[in-house]
Amino acid sequence: MPDRFDLPAGFRWGVATAAYQIEGAVEEDGRGPSVWDTFSARPGAVRDGHTGAVACDHYHRYPEDIALMEGLGLDGYRFSIAWPRVLPTGTATVNPAGLAFYDRLVDDLLAAGITPLPTLFHWDLPQALEDAGGWLNRDTAYRFAEYAAVVADRLGDRVPAWITLNEPFVHTVFGYALGTHAPGRALMFESLPAAHHQLLAHGLAASLLHERGLEVMLSNNLTPVWPASDSAEDGAAARAYDALHNRLFTDPVLLGTYPDLSALGVPDDIYGAIRPGDTDLIHTPGLDGLGVNYYNPTRIAAPTDPGLPFDLVDIPDVPHTAFGWPVVPDGLRQLLTGLKESYGAALPPITITENGCSVEESTTPDQPRIDFLAGHLDALAQAVAEGIDVRGYYTWSLIDNYEWSEGFSQRFGLVHVDFETQKRTPRASYAWYRDLIAVHRRRFAE
Ligand code: FCB
Numbered sequence: 001m002p003d004r005f006d007l008p009a010g011f012r013w014g015v016a017t018a019a020y021q022i023e024g025a026v027e028e029d030g031r032g033p034s035v036w037d038t039f040s041a042r043p044g045a046v047r048d049g050h051t052g053a054v055a056c057d058h059y060h061r062y063p064e065d066i067a068l069m070e071g072l073g074l075d076g077y078r079f080s081i082a083w084p085r086v087l088p089t090g091t092a093t094v095n096p097a098g099l100a101f102y103d104r105l106v107d108d109l110l111a112a113g114i115t116p117l118p119t120l121f122h123w124d125l126p127q128a129l130e131d132a133g134g135w136l137n138r139d140t141a142y143r144f145a146e147y148a149a150v151v152a153d154r155l156g157d158r159v160p161a162w163i164t165l166n167e168p169f170v171h172t173v174f175g176y177a178l179g180t181h182a183p184g185r186a187l188m189f190e191s192l193p194a195a196h197h198q199l200l201a202h203g204l205a206a207s208l209l210h211e212r213g214l215e216v217m218l219s220n221n222l223t224p225v226w227p228a229s230d231s232a233e234d235g236a237a238a239r240a241y242d243a244l245h246n247r248l249f250t251d252p253v254l255l256g257t258y259p260d261l262s263a264l265g266v267p268d269d270i271y272g273a274i275r276p277g278d279t280d281l282i283h284t285p286g287l288d289g290l291g292v293n294y295y296n297p298t299r300i301a302a303p304t305d306p307g308l309p310f311d312l313v314d315i316p317d318v319p320h321t322a323f324g325w326p327v328v329p330d331g332l333r334q335l336l337t338g339l340k341e342s343y344g345a346a347l348p349p350i351t352i353t354e355n356g357c358s359v360e361e362s363t364t365p366d367q368p369r370i371d372f373l374a375g376h377l378d379a380l381a382q383a384v385a386e387g388i389d390v391r392g393y394y395t396w397s398l399i400d401n402y403e404w405s406e407g408f409s410q411r412f413g414l415v416h417v418d419f420e421t422q423k424r425t426p427r428a429s430y431a432w433y434r435d436l437i438a439v440h441r442r443r444f445a446e
Helices: 035-040 058-072 096-111 127-131 139-155 168-178 193-211 232-254 278-283 330-346 367-385 428-445
Strands: 012-016 076-080 115-121 161-166 215-221 225-227 289-293 298-301 311-313 350-354 390-396 415-418 423-426
Touching (some): 012 058, 012 350, 058 423, 076 390, 096 115, 096 139, 115 139, 139 161, 161 193, 161 289, 168 215, 193 215, 225 232, 232 278, 232 298, 232 330, 289 330, 330 350, 367 390
Parallel strands (some): 012 390, 076 115, 161 215, 215 289, 225 298, 289 350
Antiparallel strands (some): 298 311
16 A cells, blocks of 8 residues: 655646547547548558557547546546547638537536636647648647637636647657658757747746736746766756756746757857747736646756767666666656756646556566556656655556557557557556555545
8 A cells, every 4th residue: 555655745647648649539539630640640640550540549438537536536637638520721711610629628527526727738739730831830839829829718617727739859859850740840959939839828828827816837848968977078068958857947937038959059049939929929928837747857968969969877776667768767856856946936836637657468467567657656646755846746648548659669658559359458667656646545534
């Protein structure tokens, strides 16, 4: 029985998912195509040619999935809203059936005692907006703000807090710099206008959400950056990587400034994308909470290839997940205390909006996942003991799902999904998490 995680009263326990990874029903009830429908249909783009056309069929099976959440005793559920379900071409015409789906989901969550925590953009851009330039087009930021207002006007009476974007770093780098995610562009650093336009979208939407009395968060993928050695070269490379991965997506929001990207060869105005007043639009609305998605630290060495200012190198002598990601629970504590050092009073309360691991399907009884979660919750409790204000923890993920370019090969769920039959089978980690939540609640009920 896990009873050692010393987290505060009122700490919120949750799970996280995303629309394209679980919903399926991509052509149903008027949903428009997204960049992920297009990208996953491209031969060779996704492992085994998998697409999210059916995924976990959550669009039809959401009552069963809510029952699984109820069984865990969750406080909150982080899910994402599919922009192309609500606005099939990204703008102008609202699809009532799309909005109605999220309306039902929210009502059923509330009936189960679970607070909905929606993310407005988890990478499934309407294809029509991609055809007009996607996030490289400044206009997409304004379309996002309109979409945010449409959804907030419908659900804001029941949904108190909202996440604007999920991991703009990963979306920019994989989607626009390297081309391994949708929309599959490989522009290297010239992709960075897409980062600025997402941050602008966040700021514009945050203002509209605040006008409606709603709380706003942004979920960033953050990583402690470890130089591979004490050498000046490795140190400089690590600082360049930290600016790209962490600070580019956090400084503008919390401080109203962009980090120095000159080591990457990126001009101060990010190739003309930053216009006068933009940093105010991003910063002034403020952030009610920072969503932290943590998976692993990143170890950086000086470049061997002159094309890049850094090299990513493996972290030896630690376990690795089925995905090959190094398991370093203390990295979470380092990350959180590092955020406090960097941002001080400008750092809002933190919620861990993703953390989890993929485990080989054959592994029983799911011990690596339990060890992963236990280790990270220990590190989290340690960070709290060191003075970091952390309000909640949403593990990735409730159910096995579509892991982007890895297709269905990476299993991150507390619940196993048989993708042939859609049968859900809770794993040992499900019971472990349920018991942990119950123990935490009991401690404060006495
Ligand atoms: C994060 C994504 C999430 C999921 C996990 C494993 O980067 O936000 O959708 O794929 O990784």
